Amino acid sequence: MSAPGGDEGPAYRDRTRALSFGDDAEAYDRARPGYPAAVYDAVFALAGPRPAVVELGAGTGKATVELALRGASILAIEPSAGMARVLRRNAAPYPDVRVIESDFEHWDQADARADLVLSAQAWHWIDPLAGLPKVRRLLQGGGALAFWWNRPRRFLGDLWEEIVAAYREHAPELAPLAAPGAAWATTTATIRGIEASGLFTAPELRIFEWENRQTAQQYADWARSLSAHRSLEPEALERLMAALVSVIDRAGGELNAGYQTDLVTARVAR
Numbered sequence: 001m002s003a004p005g006g007d008e009g010p011a012y013r014d015r016t017r018a019l020s021f022g023d024d025a026e027a028y029d030r031a032r033p034g035y036p037a038a039v040y041d042a043v044f045a046l047a048g049p050r051p052a053v054v055e056l057g058a059g060t061g062k063a064t065v066e067l068a069l070r071g072a073s074i075l076a077i078e079p080s081a082g083m084a085r086v087l088r089r090n091a092a093p094y095p096d097v098r099v100i101e102s103d104f105e106h107w108d109q110a111d112a113r114a115d116l117v118l119s120a121q122a123w124h125w126i127d128p129l130a131g132l133p134k135v136r137r138l139l140q141g142g143g144a145l146a147f148w149w150n151r152p153r154r155f156l157g158d159l160w161e162e163i164v165a166a167y168r169e170h171a172p173e174l175a176p177l178a179a180p181g182a183a184w185a186t187t188t189a190t191i192r193g194i195e196a197s198g199l200f201t202a203p204e205l206r207i208f209e210w211e212n213r214q215t216a217q218q219y220a221d222w223a224r225s226l227s228a229h230r231s232l233e234p235e236a237l238e239r240l241m242a243a244l245v246s247v248i249d250r251a252g253g254e255l256n257a258g259y260q261t262d263l264v265t266a267r268v269a270r
Contacts, residue, residue, distance in 0.1 A: 051115035057122025061090035068094035153258035200266035216248035
């Protein structure tokens, strides 16, 4: 399905919006899904076994924990105090994870080096003009970058049409924009930025399609965690969430939410 109101736009200029997820990091951690195993398989094929990883915008550790389980050592950078608190808790069982509370642009990388610099669901919050040269410095010995995002995909039928109607009534500014399989603005902008930097090889885009079964409340909690929804006035947001739950409950109380994960990778240019 195509998400009404996904995390699109020149987001890195809006620091308030970027840090807003930490206002309720526990809810974010519960509501956001992880990423398919095929994404990690592709990333580790790129980086090799037991890579040294710098993760940008690690959030509550959705990717961090899976990377640690697969043998990576990770320096996880997260600017939000609320998100970093949950990240430290989730990563506590893994001694090869170190958490730095900072934005990437102002982080003093000193002598830090990495085999892989990655960002799961967060690169669009980083200024690429400052960020890409810094990524390149982290990869001085060679290596690769990997940036990815979960993108909701449209599903067909009456349920989707009723969901769209709920948005049109309660939040028309968040009406769905992307068609199934369409390139998302942040994905294409990331590819163009890597190409323009001249610091890396031609970026490769791989798309992984998957499904996540959700109850009505789980779907509403996921929608509530998106930054565009968080920008609504509280009363409007609650009306929209109630309408979404009502629509899905009338259809049986559950749906198979379709996703795609856009994975952008590139290696250091020689």
